[in-house]
Amino acid sequence: MKRILVTGGAGFIGSAVVRQLLAETDHSVINLDKLTYAANLASLPGAGTHPRYAFEKVDICDGDALRAVFARHRPDAVMHLAAESHVDRSIDGPGDFIQTNIVGTFRLLEAARGHWAGLPEAERAAFRFHHISTDEVFGTLGADGLFTETTAYSPNSPYSASKASSDHLVRAWHETYGLPVVLTNCSNNYGPYHFPEKLIPLIILKGLAGQPMPVYGAGDNIRDWLYVEDHARALRLVLDKGVIGESYNIGGHNERTNIAVVKTICALLDELAPAGAPHERLITYVTDRPGHDKRYAIDAGKIERELGWRPLETFETGLRKTVAWYLENRSWWQSILDGSYSGERLGLTSGTAP
Ligand code: NAD
16 A cells, blocks of 8 residues: 555546546545646545545645645655646647646656655665656657657657656656656547547537537547546556656557547437537638647557556547546536636647747
């Protein structure tokens, strides 16, 4: 039984990790989250009263607050997911991405290092700092090829550049100070509790509202999709069994063009919410994202060979579960649409002036 500090546990992937840790393990969870627009504690039903759960509303850029959390909870491991995560927002305003993803990761590494250095020998050896990152650090692929763990970093957006920076910091804290780290780089996630600015929930909700479904450019950009619960399982496995200093690519073997994803959602909506059928009539091509990476595809062979991980969901089964979840959990997303985000287009400006 461990005490695991999860940063960003009120976000999309972090909340899946916290839900799994509480439901499927004996570990205690300390959820450290600033509660930005992307956070939602309603994504953690029942956690607030769970005996193995604690919540700390803290900004990872605040070193003093981080040190206090480490002193109070004495975690055995950190799973670092807190980040600004939306590429379009990073185009409109890159500053928050530099602060949270780079400066915040630096502050967290320093707080973790201070805590780790003061641990007794056996606990020092068992401690882990797990950095959760993205395949977008590798840049874009042509028609062929896959990202492996040795692919050179070549990030193209402010978001992916900030995540590449944080990956490098984490690796350096291992090489320089010996902090026991593991890293993972994952493809696009989808599933329940996904903030509706991202493609899949946005298209589902536009479809339910009978509004135009925006598809960037010609819709031919390719992403490799992974169901969020499969990602959370992979993260738990890497934390338990990953080799210190190593990185692991995580992907779903599910390459799809964006337009194919949208059409699959339309077919599911036609079946599960037939009132608006045919939903494909709502597809609307809009101006492409500046610097839009053409194709991402992950070679997840290393985590499969070395740790025995494989996704449980295919894209079809995972997407069906996802559409059904949004149909059954209207209050979760309705409160977001009534508050912090109403489905507007982001990421077309040339950025906020410095
Ligand atoms: P998200 O935007 O849904 O959630 C991010 C969480 O971090 C939110 O709860 C937010 O409040 C918190 N946060 C943001 N800034 C913070 C700060 N300064 N201090 C403390 N908390 C802060 O993101 P997500 O989609 O769940 O992604 C989680 C992690 O996984 C990110 O690091 C992201 O780069 C990575 N990742 C995401 C995907 C994906 O498809 N979503 C794929 C691969 C990797």
